[in-house]
Structures are given as structure tokens and as C-alpha cells.
Amino acid sequence: MSVDHHVTNTGIDNRKMGFWLFLASECMFFGSLLVGYLVYKGQSLTGPTAEELFDIPLTTVSTFVLLASSLFMVLAVAAIGRGDLKGLKTWIAATAGGGIIFLGFQVYEFAHFVDKGLYLGGSNSSLLGTTFYTLTGFHGVHVLVGVIWLLSILFTAMKKGMGKENTLDVELAGLYWHFVDVVWIVIFTVVYLVEAV
Amino acid sequence: MGEHANKESHIATRDYLKIFAILFVITAIEFGIVYTALPRPVILIALFAMSAIKFGYVAAFFMHLKFDNRYLSWMFGAGMVLAVVFVTAMWFLRIA
Numbered sequence: 001m002s003v004d005h006h007v008t009n010t011g012i013d014n015r016k017m018g019f020w021l022f023l024a025s026e027c028m029f030f031g032s033l034l035v036g037y038l039v040y041k042g043q044s045l046t047g048p049t050a051e052e053l054f055d056i057p058l059t060t061v062s063t064f065v066l067l068a069s070s071l072f073m074v075l076a077v078a079a080i081g082r083g084d085l086k087g088l089k090t091w092i093a094a095t096a097g098g099g100i101i102f103l104g105f106q107v108y109e110f111a112h113f114v115d116k117g118l119y120l121g122g123s124n125s126s127l128l129g130t131t132f133y134t135l136t137g138f139h140g141v142h143v144l145v146g147v148i149w150l151l152s153i154l155f156t157a158m159k160k161g162m163g164k165e166n167t168l169d170v171e172l173a174g175l176y177w178h179f180v181d182v183v184w185i186v187i188f189t190v191v192y193l194v195e196a197v
Numbered sequence: 198m199g200e201h202a203n204k205e206s207h208i209a210t211r212d213y214l215k216i217f218a219i220l221f222v223i224t225a226i227e228f229g230i231v232y233t234a235l236p237r238p239v240i241l242i243a244l245f246a247m248s249a250i251k252f253g254y255v256a257a258f259f260m261h262l263k264f265d266n267r268y269l270s271w272m273f274g275a276g277m278v279l280a281v282v283f284v285t286a287m288w289f290l291r292i293a
Binding site: 010011012016017020021023024025026027028030031032034035038039056057060063064067068070071073074075078171174175178179181182185186188189190193194196197 | 208210213214217220221224227228231232237240241244245247248251252255256258259260261265266268269272273275276277279280281283284287288291
């Protein structure tokens with residue numbers, strides 16, 4: 001599980017430092033996808049428009065679900081920090097559950113949009129379809145990776161047990177999960193809410 | 198759940214719940230303001246401001262940046278600044 005961390009000149013564990021560097025690079029990644037959406041916004045020649053497609057109330061509910069999962073995640077980190085294994089398992093499971101529900105909303109939304117004629121590629125695709133699905137699709141994949149990570153922590157906690165010495169392991173998963181939530185906060189506002197104004 | 202501050206997190210469970218409540222309320226306001234008759238620029242500014250506040254709360258408290266070494270804030274902030282500069286530059290290039 002965890003190894004003894006080396007003494008560093010910043011006092012920060014190398015894994016934590018490295019992970020924050022990764023998150024900084026992820027800002028650039030999602031920034032690129034977001035600007036791709038924004039630059040081509042409103043320029044589709046074919047296919048349905050965003051105004052016709054977006055269901056703001058439904059997306060707001062999924063946003064609430066992801067926010068709640070972020071709360072569950074901090075409670076999971078707090079639990080392992082106290083050495084509370086039962087609390088960790090409960091809140092990690094709840095976090096993963098929230099992620100799965102969010103993914104369910106995304107799958108429903110994508111299926112609905114495809115049904116209405118919005119496609120990612122092919123001869124019937126549009127700028128909206130390509131940019132929207134790429135942006136939200138990559139976010140969805142990040143959520144899926146997060147869910148798998150959380151379930152692996154849950155599995156480890158159930159099979160081998162975890163203690164306070166594993167706090168950083170859970171904290172790093174928490175950082176990833178909160179970042180995914182923060183990206184959705186931006187996407188929800190810039191892509192969905194701005195369209196509804 | 199313990200009600201005392203966790204030494205690792207410096208934040209008590211009830212404070213996490215308060216922060217979540219703030220995020221919940223802001224999200225509800227974001228949803229509601231879209232359906233008001235306010236001028237579009239006002240709504241847009243309000244939406245971006247609320248989004249930034251939520252971002253700040255999650256980064257500062259849920260991701261612990263407020264309590265961690267300042268190097269981490271600088272690193273993440275650098276990524277954020279680069280992303281914002283890039284998005285802004287590409288946005289203006291599109292109309293160039």
C-alpha cells in the first residue's frame with residue numbers, strides 16, 4: 001500500500017506534488033476542449049441546436065449529484081484520517097454511487113441527443129455534436145476512471161483493510177474526484193447555463 | 198462521524214456540511230437566475246461569478262489548498278492561468 005515517504009525539500013510528499021502537477025496539466029487539457037466548443041458555438045450548419053436539446057433541469061440534478069459525491073469524498077478522507085475503516089467504506093461507496101448515477105444521467109442525455117440527430121462523427125455530424133460530445137465525453141471518461149479508482153479503494157478496504165497510514169492514498173483519489181467535479185462546475189455554467197440565457 | 202476537527206483536514210464534519218450547503222444554494226441560484234428577466238449581461242456575469250465562487254470553495258476546502266503548502270496552490274494556479282490565457286487567446290483569435 002503506502003511506502004514511507006522520503007524527506008523532500010518542500011515538505012510535500014512526492015506523490016502529492018506529482019498529482020497536483022498532473023491536475024495542472026488537466027486544466028490545460030479541459031481548457032483546450034472547452035475552447036474548441038466555444039469557438040465553434042452557434043456555427044453548426046446542420047443538426048439540432050443546443051437550445052433545442054439541452055434539458056437544464058435534468059442537468060442541474062446531475063450537477064447536484066456530483067456535488068454531493070464531492071461531499072461524500074471529503075467525509076471518506078476525514079474518516080481514513082481518523083482510522084475509521086467503516087466510515088471510509090461507507091463514504092467511498094457513496095461517492096462511487098454518486099459517480100455512477102451521474103454517468104447514468106450522461107448516458108441518458110447522450111442517447112436522447114443521438115435520438116434527436118446530434119452525432120459525434122460521420123456524415124451527419126455537426127460542429128455542435130463533435131465539440132459537445134468530445135468535451136463532455138472526455139469528462140465522462142474521467143468520471144468513469146474515478147469510479148473505478150474509488151471501487152478499487154473500496155475493494156482493498158474490504159479485503160485487506162486500511163488504516164491512517166493509507167490517508168494519502170485516499171486523499172489523492174479525493175483530489176482527482178474533486179477536480180472532476182470542478183471541471184463539471186465550469187462545463188455546466190459555460191456550456192449549459194449560458195445556452196439557456 | 199466525529200464533530201471535532203480532524204488534524205489532517207483542519208475542518209470539522211459540520212463545516213464540510215456548511216460548505217456543501219453553500220455550494221448547493223449557489224447551484225440552485227444559478228439554475229433559477231437563468232429563468233429570470235434580468236438583462237443577459239447581468240445573468241452572464243452572475244453565472245461566471247457564482248461558478249468561480251464554487252470553484253474556489255471546492256479547491257480551497259475540499260481539495261485542501263487553503264491548508265496545504267503554498268507550492269501546491271502556485272502549481273495548480275499556474276495551470277489554471279495558462280488554461281484561461283489559452284482559452285481567451287483562442288476566443289479572440291476566432292474573430293480576428
